[in-house]
Amino acid sequence: MYTASDLRKGLRLKIDNDPYVITEFNFVKPGKGQALYRCKLKNMLTGSQFERTFRSVDVFEPADLREKKMQYLYKEGDKFCFMDNETFEQVYLTQEQVGDAVNFLLDNIEAEILLFEDRPIGISLPNFVELVVTEAEPWAKGDTVSGATKPVKVQTGYTILVPTFISEGEKIRIDTRTGEYLTRVKG
Amino acid sequence: MSTLPKDDCFYLARKAQALQLRAGFTEHLRRFFIQQGFLEVETPLRIPAPAPEEHIEPLPSGNWFLQTSPEICMKRLLAAGYPRIFQFCKCFRAGERGNRHLPEFSMLEWYALHCDYRKLMDQCEDLLISACRQMGRSGKIVWQNKTIRLSPPWERITVADAFSRYAPVSLPNALAGDRFDEVLVEHVEPNLGNDLPTFLFDYPAQMASLAKIKKDDPAVAERFELYIGGMEIANGFSELTDAREQRRRFEEALKAQAARHQVHYAMPEPFLASLENLPPCAGIALGLDRMIMILADTATIDDVIAFSPETL
Numbered sequence: 405m406y407t408a409s410d411l412r413k414g415l416r417l418k419i420d421n422d423p424y425v426i427t428e429f430n431f432v433k434p435g436k437g438q439a440l441y442r443c444k445l446k447n448m449l450t451g452s453q454f455e456r457t458f459r460s461v462d463v464f465e466p467a468d469l470r471e472k473k474m475q476y477l478y479k480e481g482d483k484f485c486f487m488d489n490e491t492f493e494q495v496y497l498t499q500e501q502v503g504d505a506v507n508f509l510l511d512n513i514e515a516e517i518l519l520f521e522d523r524p525i526g527i528s529l530p531n532f533v534e535l536v537v538t539e540a541e542p543w544a545k546g547d548t549v550s551g552a553t554k555p556v557k558v559q560t561g562y563t564i565l566v567p568t569f570i571s572e573g574e575k576i577r578i579d580t581r582t583g584e585y586l587t588r589v590k591g
Numbered sequence: 592m593s594t595l596p597k598d599d600c601f602y603l604a605r606k607a608q609a610l611q612l613r614a615g616f617t618e619h620l621r622r623f624f625i626q627q628g629f630l631e632v633e634t635p636l637r638i639p640a641p642a643p644e645e646h647i648e649p650l651p652s653g654n655w656f657l658q659t660s661p662e663i664c665m666k667r668l669l670a671a672g673y674p675r676i677f678q679f680c681k682c683f684r685a686g687e688r689g690n691r692h693l694p695e696f697s698m699l700e701w702y703a704l705h706c707d708y709r710k711l712m713d714q715c716e717d718l719l720i721s722a723c724r725q726m727g728r729s730g731k732i733v734w735q736n737k738t739i740r741l742s743p744p745w746e747r748i749t750v751a752d753a754f755s756r757y758a759p760v761s762l763p764n765a766l767a768g769d770r771f772d773e774v775l776v777e778h779v780e781p782n783l784g785n786d787l788p789t790f791l792f793d794y795p796a797q798m799a800s801l802a803k804i805k806k807d808d809p810a811v812a813e814r815f816e817l818y819i820g821g822m823e824i825a826n827g828f829s830e831l832t833d834a835r836e837q838r839r840r841f842e843e844a845l846k847a848q849a850a851r852h853q854v855h856y857a858m859p860e861p862f863l864a865s866l867e868n869l870p871p872c873a874g875i876a877l878g879l880d881r882m883i884m885i886l887a888d889t890a891t892i893d894d895v896i897a898f899s900p901e902t903l
Contacts, residue, residue, distance in 0.1 A: 409686060431689030434780065435816050435826055436798065437772035438646045439686065457773055551605030567601040587598040 406464040411441045414581055416448070416467040423448040423467035423520050432457075448518075448525055451500065471516040471528050476509055484509075486517055486524075495524040502526070507562040508533045508580055529580040534589050535559050540572045553585075602902070609887040609895045612726070616886060617679065617879070619722040620699060629675040629701060634664035636681060640857040643844035644800050648685035648852065650694070656856075657683035660876060661700050662801065663862040666830065669702050669872055670865040677701035679879065690891050691822060691881060694900060702874035708802075708813040708829045711873045712790045715817060715825060716745050719788070719882075726886065734820045734885045737785050746789040753791055757782045766795055783818035791816045800840050802828035817877075819885050827875030834866035 406417065413429045428444035441458040448467075474486040474495065483496045484506075495517060502509070505527045509515065516528040539557035553565040558576070566576060566585045575589040624631065641649045641659050649656040658664075661680050668676055682698045703711070720741055723729065731740045754762040758778040765774045783789040792815035796804055799812030813829035831837050841858060849855050883895040893899040 431687070431692055432776050433646070433687060433689075433692065434772050434775050435794075435823060436644055436646060436800065437775070440772060440776055442776075457777065459773075551601060551607065567598070569597060569601075 408441050408458050408460045408462050416469055418465045418467040423469055470519045472519055473514050474517045476513055476515055505529050507560055510560055532577050533580055534575050534577050536575050537572055543568045606897055612886050613883045616722055616726055619725040623718050623721050624677045629677045632676045632678050634661045640859040643841045643856055645844045645847040650683045650685050659684050663859050665702055667862060667865045669704060670869040674704045693892055697879040699877040699879050702872060704870050704872045706873040708815055708827055708873050711827045711875050712815055715875060716743055734888050735890055737820045739820055740787050746787045749793040750791055753779050781821045784820055788819045800844060801831055803831045822881055824881050825875055825877035829873045832866055832869040834863050837866055838863055
């Protein structure tokens, strides 16, 4: 069981027999009052969302989800095809089920397919991915210690804001939960 | 996860504007107090017994604790006859982390003898208007797409009136259903301080562990909170000076903490003893980080400090 202090963005809970993921999370605490945990929850099957405020005494049941390593093969129409490399079983996910993960999905990469009661319902990306910058405007030297950013394109076609010192061909680490730049990867 | 030196520079360089705002604003606040004859004091961060409050958990430091607020030491100075004191300090509260919360945060706290919560609201208004003007922010500030006028007088509304104006339940019903905090956060707070900064005042007596009860209404404590753009900025009150009543409230809070967390904190005895000498007075704590958030127009407290705990 989870307690309220375990709540955070991305945590998966079982509510009324459906799996839910916390899509927005905020710790609030008025004046000298009690701690409250405001959550926006998304039903992982239907996509419907609701907001609820929990208290520190509340407890939660974890959602019983399984992940299975599969290889991303191709996109056909609005279906994404993945294959289990051991059983050669293929599964399909909709655009909706893939969601923002499409920004970080490279052909042939291994991805964790999320199963709820053996049904594929989504894709589970690692929190961090490393992608190569394929398009970037050159930037004047000597500008490294500033907070300025510029947009660049990575291998998947995703456009992301990065510090100005990043150049084409470099590898960067991205937080898949926020879609934001984290750090340059050396080597 | 460690970042490379260049990335560290990037993240810290992005804070330059907020850090400059912070330093400048702090200087103007300090100057206001010195001009008003306040003495700047420092009290220990590490103390044996924090003021017991049901919903505030201290962090242990050896056998002692890091202060959750400088209140008890500052009130001992008041009781000893120091008439007007202020302090900038760090406070520590376990488990508090969010867009507007840090487990280690900066507080500006000040006290005055022979003052009450109404005079303190006026003074708080004067202080912030003056310091904002020195920063070139006279007239109005824009925070998160809200334009907030600073011209005095700021809005003042009682907790009961705010509930009947903004909440789907009345204050007595919210209290009876143990939903005060929830209703306050969801329905009342977002409506406060969006046009003018707003003082929410006259709290239910049970929501004020160190505040004085109103003479003509024992259900109400002489406590207020300042809101700007729906965000709580400061908390002040006429101080409770009745040692016996204070001990009773502390005992209740200690009992509640013991029941919830199986921890037993000590009673701050020297503080309770000092209350015997404490004249009527009032004090206020202002969250410095949050005030800088307003000036820097950011919704995230991490943006106004150089290092948040996760980056250390």
